[in-house]
Each structure stands twice: as C-alpha cells, then as structure tokens.
Amino acid sequence: MKCPTYSSWFRERRLDAVCQILRLPAVMLSQIPGIGPVVKAASTTVGQKILMAITGLLLCGFLVTHLAGNLLLYAGAKQFNHYAESLHSWGILLNVAEVGLFTLFMAHIGLACSTHAMNRQARRSQYTQKESKQEPMALPSGGASGWMFVTGVIIAFFLVVHITDMRLKKNPFIDYSPAYQNGPEAGPDEFVAVRLVLTNWTAIAYVIGLLALGIHLSHGFRSALQTLGVNHPRWNRLLEIISLLFAWTITLGFLSLVTWAAMTSGTSN
Amino acid sequence: MSDEHLNLTLRIWRQDGPEDRGAFRNYQLDNVSPHMSFLEMLDVLNEQLIASSEEPVEFDHDCREGICGMCSLMINGQAHGPDRATTTCQLHMRRFNNGDTISIEPWRATAFPVVRDLVVDRSAFDRVIGSGGYVSVNTGNAPDGNAIPIPGTTQEVAMDAAACIGCGACVAACKNASAMLFVSAKVSQMAVLPQGRTERTERVLGMVAQMDKEGFGSCTNTSECEAACPAEISVEHIARLNREYARAALTAR
Ligand code: HEM
Numbered sequence: 317m318k319c320p321t322y323s324s325w326f327r328e329r330r331l332d333a334v335c336q337i338l339r340l341p342a343v344m345l346s347q348i349p350g351i352g353p354v355v356k357a358a359s360t361t362v363g364q365k366i367l368m369a370i371t372g373l374l375l376c377g378f379l380v381t382h383l384a385g386n387l388l389l390y391a392g393a394k395q396f397n398h399y400a401e402s403l404h405s406w407g408i409l410l411n412v413a414e415v416g417l418f419t420l421f422m423a424h425i426g427l428a429c430s431t432h433a434m435n436r437q438a439r440r441s442q443y444t445q446k447e448s449k450q451e452p453m454a455l456p457s458g459g460a461s462g463w464m465f466v467t468g469v470i471i472a473f474f475l476v477v478h479i480t481d482m483r484l485k486k487n488p489f490i491d492y493s494p495a496y497q498n499g500p501e502a503g504p505d506e507f508v509a510v511r512l513v514l515t516n517w518t519a520i521a522y523v524i525g526l527l528a529l530g531i532h533l534s535h536g537f538r539s540a541l542q543t544l545g546v547n548h549p550r551w552n553r554l555l556e557i558i559s560l561l562f563a564w565t566i567t568l569g570f571l572s573l574v575t576w577a578a579m580t581s582g583t584s585n
Numbered sequence: 586m587s588d589e590h591l592n593l594t595l596r597i598w599r600q601d602g603p604e605d606r607g608a609f610r611n612y613q614l615d616n617v618s619p620h621m622s623f624l625e626m627l628d629v630l631n632e633q634l635i636a637s638s639e640e641p642v643e644f645d646h647d648c649r650e651g652i653c654g655m656c657s658l659m660i661n662g663q664a665h666g667p668d669r670a671t672t673t674c675q676l677h678m679r680r681f682n683n684g685d686t687i688s689i690e691p692w693r694a695t696a697f698p699v700v701r702d703l704v705v706d707r708s709a710f711d712r713v714i715g716s717g718g719y720v721s722v723n724t725g726n727a728p729d730g731n732a733i734p735i736p737g738t739t740q741e742v743a744m745d746a747a748a749c750i751g752c753g754a755c756v757a758a759c760k761n762a763s764a765m766l767f768v769s770a771k772v773s774q775m776a777v778l779p780q781g782r783t784e785r786t787e788r789v790l791g792m793v794a795q796m797d798k799e800g801f802g803s804c805t806n807t808s809e810c811e812a813a814c815p816a817e818i819s820v821e822h823i824a825r826l827n828r829e830y831a832r833a834a835l836t837a838r
Pocket residue numbers: 365366368369370371372373375376379424425428429431432464465467468469471472529532533535536537538539540541543804805806
C-alpha cells in the first residue's frame with residue numbers, strides 16, 4: 317500500500333510550489349486589460365515555449381553582433397579599441413541595451429526553469445528502462461535536445477564568469493594592470509584586457525561554456541523555428557542544416573578567438 | 586523465419602491499484618510460438634497464472650488490429666515495443682529471441698494514473714477532445730459531399746492527422762510526458778479544413794488549456810513522439826498547433 321515517505325511528499329509539494337511561484341509574473345500581468353488575454357495565453361505550456369523561442373532567437377541575434385564585434389580582434393589593437401570606444405560613446409544608450417539584454421537572459425532562464433519544473437511534474441514516477449525509437453542521427457543535432465537544460469545551466473555559469481572577467485574586470489586570478497598603462501583617466505585598454513583574460517588558465521571556462529552553447533544552439537535554433545510554427549516538409553532538411561551551421565559557426569567563431577589569444581600570447585601588438 | 590519456440594523471462598510491473606506503490610515481478614514463460622502477437626503471449630501467461638491460482642496481469646486491449654488505440658505497453662523501454670508504426674497488438678513474438686528477458690511497464694505520466702498493473706487511465710485525452718476537438722454541424726440531411734471544394738493535398742494533410750488513434754504513445758515516449766503530438770493531430774485535422782475553421786479559435790485555446798490542466802508537459806521538439814507513434818503522425822502538426830495557438834491568442838475576442 318502507498319506509504320509516501322516524508323521526503324517524497326515534500327519533494328512533490330516543492331515542485332508544485334516552484335511551478336506556482338514561476339507562474340506568478342504571468343498571472344499578475346494577465347490582469348492588465350487588452351494584453352491580459354495574450355499574457356494568459358503566454359503562461360500556458362505552448363505560450364511559454366513561444367516566449368522561450370522568441371527570447372532564444374533574440375539572444376541568437378545578440379550573439380551574431382557580439383561575434384562580429386569581437387572578430388575585430390583579428391584586425392589589431394587599434395581597430396578593436398576603436399570599436400570598443402565607439403560602443404562606450406553610446407553612453408546611457410549602452411546601459412539601456414545592457415539592461416535589455418539582461419532582461420532577455422532572465423526571461424529565457426526563468427521560462428527554462430518554469431517549463432522544466434512543469435515537465436518534471438508531468439512525469440512523477442520514472443521508467444526503469446527507457447529507450448529511444450529514433451534513428452541515432454534522425455536529427456542532425458544528434459541528442460542535443462535532451463541536454464537543453466544542462467547546457468543552459470552551464471551557459472548561465474559561464475555568463476557569470478564572463479561578466480566578472482571582461483565587463484567588471486574583477487577576476488581574482490588575473491592581474492589587470494597591463495591594461496591600465498594609459499593613465500588613470502584613459503580607462504582600460506580593452507584589447508590588452510581581452511588578451512589577458514583569454515590567456516589566463518581561467519579561459520578554460522570559455523571553452524566549456526562555448527561548447528555548451530554550440531550544443532544548446534544546434535537544437536535550439538531549429539527548435540525555436542518549430543515552436544514559432546515554421547515547418548514544411550520541403551524545407552525542413554534545409555532548416556536543420558542551416559541551424560546546425562549557425563550553431564557551430566557562432567561557437568567556432570568565438571572559440572577561434574580563444575585559440576588565437578593562446579597562440580599569439582607573448583607577442584605584443 | 587524460424588518456427589523455433591521461445592522461452593522467455595517476463596519482467597512485468599504489478600500494481601494492486603492506484604494507491605499501491607507497485608513493483609516488478611519476474612515470470613518464466615516457455616514454449617511461446619513466434620507467430621503469436623504480443624497480447625496473445627500475455628493471454629497465455631495469464632492462463633498459466635490462473636491455473637496456478639495467481640492474479641492474472643491486467644492489460645488494456647480491444648480491437649487487436651491496430652485501430653482502437655487501447656493497447657498501451659512500454660516494452661523494453663519503448664512504447665508499443667521495438668517496431669515503428671506498430672501497436673502492441675500488432676507486434677509479433679518473432680521480434681524476440683529465445684532466452685530474452687522482456688520488461689513490460691505501463692505508460693508513465695502524471696496525467697495517466699495507473700489503474701492496475703499495466704492499465705492506465707487515459708480519460709485525460711477524452712477531456713481534451715471534449716474541450717474543442719469537434720465540429721458543430723446541423724442535423725438533418727447529409728450535405729452534398731463536394732459542395733465545398735477542398736484540394737487533394739489538403740485532404741491528405743487532414744487525413745494524416747486524423748490517423749491518430751489516441752493511444753498515448755506520444756505521451757509515454759516523451760521525456761516531458763507532453764501530449765503535444767496528440768493535441769496537435771486533433772487540432773490539425775480540423776484546422777486545415779473549411780468545416781473546421783469556424784471554431785478554430787476556441788478549439789485551440791480550449792484544448793491547450795485542458796491539456797495543461799490535465800498536467801501534460803511542454804514540447805522540447807525532440808521528435809521522440811513522432812518515432813513512437815504507431816500512426817506515424819508528424820511533428821509538422823505540432824508546428825501547426827503552435828501557429829494556430831499564436832493566432833488565437835492574439836486575435837480572440
Ligand atoms: C547565449 C545564450 C542562449 C541562447 C542564444 C539560447 C537560445 C535558445 C534557443 C534558440 C532555444 C530554443 C527555443 C525553443 O525551442 O522554444 C533555447 C531553448 C532553451 N534554453 Fe536557451 N539560450 C541561451 C541560454 C540559456 C540559458 C542560460 C539557459 C538556462 C537554464 C537556457 C535554457 C534553455 C532551455 C531549458 C531551453 C528549452 C528546452 C526545451 O525546449 O524544453 N538557455 N535556447
């Protein structure tokens with residue numbers, strides 16, 4: 317006969333509570349007239365996935381601009397620092413963009429936690445044996461779809477490292493003084509700072525984070541299109557290939573900068 | 586094909602009722618003809634159990650020809666067993682080898698509570714259908730068959746969706762226990778036809794709301810459902826459901 321242990325009872329209640337809390341913002345927003353019905357729809361499983369897809373694709377857009385900017389590292393210190401300065405000259409606009417980006421990440425991560433909790437709730441007792449019926453390479457992204465949450469969490473950790481490293485320049489393992497040779501007024505030399513970060517042993521976080529991103533996007537990009545309703549038998553194969561190319565172009569693009577920094581370390585320009 | 590009979594070890598989930606915790610039990614079944622269907626094999630096991638005054642194993646079945654969607658077994662970790670486009674009742678014992686251990690579990694999803702042994706309660710699907718999976722028509726004389734022209738390709742899409750037998754294998758196979766393939770088939774078969782368009786907005790909103798209320802998970806687009814589906818429903822319909830839903834959410838009055 318069923319004798320739920322205290323811990324299993326607690327675990328189930330905790331999952332319910334997590335789901336309730338994560339739904340709160342949507343439930344509150346749904347009281348607003350006009351957009352109320354839309355928000356209500358957005359809080360269902362389908363609605364949450366659509367929001368995930370939108371935030372995910374917007375983040376992909378950010379990655380494209382971020383990589384394009386960073387590839388200027390190859391053009392040399394002058395060009396890269398010029399790019400960094402022109403970004404900084406946006407002033408308050410840059411801060412607005414940063415807040416927007418932060419919001420996108422928070423929304424995406426919040427929805428990830430919410431859908432993940434709902435999915436856990438949907439199967440409380442697990443199979444003792446579970447096998448796939450798909451051909452091993454039915455999707456060009458392989459088994460990436462089963463790793464979305466795990467790779468997402470790795471990316472989130474990487475983001476914390478990345479912002480401490482590059483934006484705040486507070487990595488305790490790095491001596492940033494070479495980047496501050498232009499006097500206290502001039503601000504840091506971004507080119508030098510980037511190379512300091514990427515040649516430090518902590519750059520291993522970049523390799524791990526970027527590989528996780530590659531896996532995340534190799535399923536995520538195509539998945540987002542499907543969630544937004546893009547599916548046509550004539551185009552599906554092409555879309556899958558484009559998604560895979562996108563994912564690994566972004567990943568290898570960033571990774572190449574890590575390798576470049578490591579290989580050219582010691583030389584200065 | 587060999588006519589050699591099989592000696593099997595069956596590892597079967599036994600559960601007295603919804604409140605029971607349940608556990609696996611092993612049964613030895615010898616001399617199984619390879620020409621039997623999987624369900625016939627279970628019938629033989631039950632004869633053996635009854636003869637030794639044990640409780641027979643409860644399992645669901647009805648048509649035994651792949652059309653009713655009642656049979657529902659997780660066989661060696663796969664919904665309806667190892668074959669594609671096959672229900673448990675269409676699976677033959679020749680797919681197994683002499684000496685095999687076969688593990689048999691019920692569908693596992695919060696929305697499909699176990700009733701007893703291998704039988705689960707799938708009435709959640711009925712409630713999803715009741716919340717919009719229909720068209721309202723006038724009674725009286727049947728309308729002229731070709732009064733509304735519908736392109737052949739459109740009919741094909743609707744027919745492909747209508748092939749869903751509602752067995753629940755999509756939910757069983759999905760890592761999120763999501764019912765999206767089922768719901769999308771039921772939305773699609775009507776959304777693509779003029780007769781179904783009239784109620785399309787309320788239909789998709791109602792069915793998704795009910796799907797959530799029953800406690801099914803969300804869709805990660807893993808496509809495991811498509812591979813497990815005995816009626817070969819395509820995830821193309823899930824994309825259509827998403828489109829229908831976005832449209833309805835933005836334009837419902
Ligand atoms: C640069 C950062 C990121 C990008 C560009 C990105 C992009 C995407 C895209 C395009 C999708 C597909 C959306 C869909 O199918 O609906 C997705 C899904 C997902 N992302 Fe991210 N993501 C990022 C970071 C994260 C982080 C930090 C998490 C944290 C937990 C996360 C967790 C997830 C999860 C759980 C899914 C959905 C899996 C599912 O469909 O169930 N992602 N992401």
